[in-house]
Amino acid sequence: EDQHIATPSRTKEILQRHGFRFKKRLGQNFLTNPRVLERIVQAGAVSEEDDVIEIGPGIGALTEFLAESAHRVLALEIDPRLLPVLAETMAPYPNVAVVEGDILKVDLPSMIAEHFDGAHRLKVVANLPYYITTPILLHLIQTPVAFAGITVMMQKEVADRLTAQPQSKDYGSLSIGVQQRMVVETAFTVSRTAFVPAPNVDSAIVNLTRRAVPLVEVSDQAAFDRLVRGSFAARRKTLWNNLTNLFGKDDATKAKLTAALASVAVAPSARAETLSIPQFADLAEALKANGL
Numbered sequence: 453e454d455q456h457i458a459t460p461s462r463t464k465e466i467l468q469r470h471g472f473r474f475k476k477r478l479g480q481n482f483l484t485n486p487r488v489l490e491r492i493v494q495a496g497a498v499s500e501e502d503d504v505i506e507i508g509p510g511i512g513a514l515t516e517f518l519a520e521s522a523h524r525v526l527a528l529e530i531d532p533r534l535l536p537v538l539a540e541t542m543a544p545y546p547n548v549a550v551v552e553g554d555i556l557k558v559d560l561p562s563m564i565a566e567h568f569d570g571a572h573r574l575k576v577v578a579n580l581p582y583y584i585t586t587p588i589l590l591h592l593i594q595t596p597v598a599f600a601g602i603t604v605m606m607q608k609e610v611a612d613r614l615t616a617q618p619q620s621k622d623y624g625s626l627s628i629g630v631q632q633r634m635v636v637e638t639a640f641t642v643s644r645t646a647f648v649p650a651p652n653v654d655s656a657i658v659n660l661t662r663r664a665v666p667l668v669e670v671s672d673q674a675a676f677d678r679l680v681r682g683s684f685a686a687r688r689k690t691l692w693n694n695l696t697n698l699f700g701k702d703d704a705t706k707a708k709l710t711a712a713l714a715s716v717a718v719a720p721s722a723r724a725e726t727l728s729i730p731q732f733a734d735l736a737e738a739l740k741a742n743g744l
């Protein structure tokens with residue numbers, strides 16, 4: 453088992469032989485702890501019934517474990533310098549396809565149709581490049597693909613925001629935007645020492661599964677998102693302060709805001725972090741009903 457790619461010695465050997473130099477701006481921190489990789493695959497409950505998309509395989513540390521458990525793996529890597537390395541490290545795994553591309557730009561549905569047979573569950577498992585964790589998550593949630601599960605490693609701070617509940621400092625528009633559509637759970641945390649080079653933050657593995665129906669139904673998603681973002685724009689200020697910044701400070705607007713807040717029994721002096729997701733949805737409808 454010390455033949456795994458993700459051991460410090462084998463990783464070092466592969467990187468040296470290929471003369472590879474890390475690019476910090478691509479979030480290149482490679483896992484070198486096989487135990488952590490085993491636990492990621494377990495957290496994603498990856499089995500023969502699953503086709504898996506991996507974002508950013510690096511030199512194949514996680515890809516190898518996925519290949520051993522999944523039906524097929526499609527690994528999407530932005531850095532062309534890693535393609536020859538992966539060609540070598542993935543040679544023993546005929547069920548792995550490596551494709552060069554940017555997760556935020558590729559056409560995922562057609563890529564899925566091209567590489568998978570449609571008879572298996574579709575999962576995403578990845579150790580994400582941390583510089584674009586949030587854009588990737590929002591992209592995956594908005595992509596018209598029914599993933600059975602998304603199991604991703606990210607910086608612990610972002611995991612805390614994703615799973616945050618009202619009344620906590622981490623609760624905000626990211627928590628609400630994601631929890632509205634997904635059930636989010638932290639599986640376990642990982643020390644920065646499990647990577648080369650070690651990032652300057654600790655990490656967490658997060659499981660996201662799509663809710664059968666959204667936590668709240670909103671009639672105008674864009675208006676809801678705008679309300680939530682606007683409500684948290686100045687966290688320390690009151691809802692009233694944030695809402696007048698968002699909608700306007702004239703008397704007519706203030707009257708409508710007052711009426712909308714009263715109709716859902718939310719105090720203008722409340723702070724956004726005290727409102728639950730259903731309360732934000734009610735407020736969005738009340739604002740609309742009052743012509744805002």
Ligand code: SAM
Pocket residue numbers: 478479480481482483484507508509510511512513514515528529530531553554555556579580581582584
């Ligand atoms: N999976 C490997 C591991 O666990 O050791 C590497 C993980 S490393 C944190 C992130 C990887 O994502 C790097 O290989 C990086 O080149 C790649 N990457 C960065 N931005 C990307 C993007 N927009 N699309 C696809 N891959 C990307």
